[in-house]
Amino acid sequence: MSRTPQDVTEAELAVLQQMWDQGAVTVRQLTDELYPRGGGSEYATVQKLLERLGRKNYIVRNREVWPHMFEATVGRDELIGRRLQSTADQLCDGSLQPLLTTLVKSDKLSARDRESLRGLLDNLDKEAKRKGSS
Amino acid sequence: MSRTPQDVTEAELAVLQQMWDQGAVTVRQLTDELYPRGGGSEYATVQKLLERLGRKNYIVRNREVWPHMFEATVGRDELIGRRLQSTADQLCDGSLQPLLTTLVKSDKLSARDRESLRGLLDNLDKEAKRKGSS
DNA sequence: GCAGGATAAAGACATTTTGTCTGAAAATCA
């Protein structure tokens, strides 16, 4: 049938991470960071990755400046959310709740993770009480 | 460089889902479910998918019976856990905490849901204390 | 026992994805 490509590829993700860390960047900056000791062709590779990320609306290109500057439009948290939703779609009929439950049951959470989760739940309780809804 | 294949492919996942629902199954059962109105070649397709799932240790084949019966060794929850961990590895430096945050914030949790989660957390804490590990 | 039908096993194949690279056009600057 029709294969579903990855939202963001491994190489594309490496580029995105740089942009998350550094904000607006040029192709050269990215290339130097991602491929130190790089010959000459990696520059074009980064360009192609940026073009693909752009086509998928993960970044924007500012053509007003020279050289062009690139910036992420999809942040790390947003991508996390999308990946989680995608996992939910494939494995839980679209619902996120089983992910949370499974995670808690799975024994993968550290004590710190558990504490943090308790805090989040407490906040929800407070929020619910404040608004008077269940 | 070297691409990282998917843990479980889309077509492979369809097979897995069937096995999660039905337990031990034969190739024919799977084929009939997954490709109704199927010509003749889909049978071999399912076979190949099973072979690959087997090579990756997601299923076992029982050769004692005829025809062979296949059964999942990795459950839905286990796969969910792996996907979440993988997301954490790629986007959160391996930490699950950001996932928890995202999940709690975007999921609609009822008061009952929250209580139930707290219960699970308490159990985990007790378990941890009993075993003396973190 | 044997013919016929089903299953198993091995591998080939086409298409898509993905990372990389080449070459030429356009822009900047000394």
Added chain:
DNA sequence: TGATTTTCAGACAAAATGTCTTTATCCTGC
């Protein structure tokens, strides 16, 4: 203007993935 850098368009190879062909093997009803 000439040199350097950047942009742009497209080619490419390797790998992944879904599918199919073929042949060997097994079991069934007669």
